[in-house]
Each structure stands twice: as structure tokens, then as C-alpha cells.
Amino acid sequence: MNSSPEFEILKKHLKEKKLRYTREREKILKSIIQMKGHFDAEELYFNIKKQYKNVVLATVYNTLDLLTACGILNRYRFGTDHYRYEKILNKPNHYHLICLNCGKITEFTSNDIAQIEVKISRSRNFLIKNSSLQIFGICNECQKGVVK
Ligand SMILES: [Zn+2]
Numbered sequence: 001m002n003s004s005p006e007f008e009i010l011k012k013h014l015k016e017k018k019l020r021y022t023r024e025r026e027k028i029l030k031s032i033i034q035m036k037g038h039f040d041a042e043e044l045y046f047n048i049k050k051q052y053k054n055v056v057l058a059t060v061y062n063t064l065d066l067l068t069a070c071g072i073l074n075r076y077r078f079g080t081d082h083y084r085y086e087k088i089l090n091k092p093n094h095y096h097l098i099c100l101n102c103g104k105i106t107e108f109t110s111n112d113i114a115q116i117e118v119k120i121s122r123s124r125n126f127l128i129k130n131s132s133l134q135i136f137g138i139c140n141e142c143q144k145g146v147v148k
């Protein structure tokens with residue numbers, strides 16, 4: 001099942017960069033399409049290994065970079081020292097709330113923020129391709145257990 005638009009986007013990107021569309025890269029992308037939410041390279045690697053034993057971690061990192069460059073993935077730091085990725089194709093622009101206590105990531109959309117972006121884009125004559133907002137704090141669940 002290679003019908004997802006991601007495969008064509010990756011092929012086109014690799015061609016432009018004069019890189020080869022390898023079976024390994026195809027396998028990695030297949031696994032990414034199965035991933036949900038925000039994942040890191042290690043989690044992805046762990047999943048790939050279940051199906052494809054021969055994939056190398058360096059290729060996973062390399063492919064994650066390629067997929068970020070061609071707009072299939074977004075990557076975030078979420079306050080830690082390593083990246084987390086998520087698929088952004090056909091997904092509305094959204095923002096993140098990150099709990100400093102349990103690490104839970106909650107997504108939200110906001111017309112207000114979207115409108116501010118339009119205003120900034122116009123007033124600065126800046127064509128916005130992508131944006132990210134990360135708000136750090138204590139989630140609802142943790143507030144019940146944490147005395148401030
Ligand atoms: Zn929490």
C-alpha cells in the first residue's frame with residue numbers, strides 16, 4: 001500500500017536533490033505513516049525493527065531529516081534535548097501545550113492565533129510557511145496532585 005501522497009512527495013524531493021529512492025527509505029516512510037501523534041527517532045526505529053530487521057539507525061535519522069525538509073514531517077523540541085516528529089500532511093495548523101510534570105503533549109487549534117499570524121504576515125510582508133507555538137505548564141491531571 002504505497003498510495004499515500006507522502007511517497008510521491010519524497011520521490012520528487014529525492015530526485016531534486018539527486019538522491020536515490022531506496023527500499024530502505026520506502027520502508028522507513030511506511031513505518032512513519034503508521035505512527036500516531038508525536039514520536040521520536042528511537043520510537044520509530046523500535047517500530048521499524050519489528051518489521052524490517054536490516055534498517056540502520058543512521059538511515060532513520062537521515063530519512064527523518066529528508067521528510068522534514070520536504071514538508072511531510074514537522075519537528076519540535078518540546079523542551080527536551082531531542083526532537084519529536086509528527087506528520088503534518090492534511091493536518092490543520094495546531095499548537096502544543098506541554099506538561100512540565102508528566103510530559104503530556106496536548107494539541108489545540110486557535111483562530112485567534114491564526115488571525116494574528118495573518119496580521120503579522122501582512123504587516124511584515126513575510127510569507128509564513130509553517131509556525132509552531134509551544135506553551136509549557138502543568139496539565140489538568142497534574143494540577144490535582146501538585147501543590148503549587
Ligand atoms: Zn501533567
Ligand SMILES: [Zn+2]
Pocket residue numbers: 038086094095096107
Ligand atoms: Zn502536534
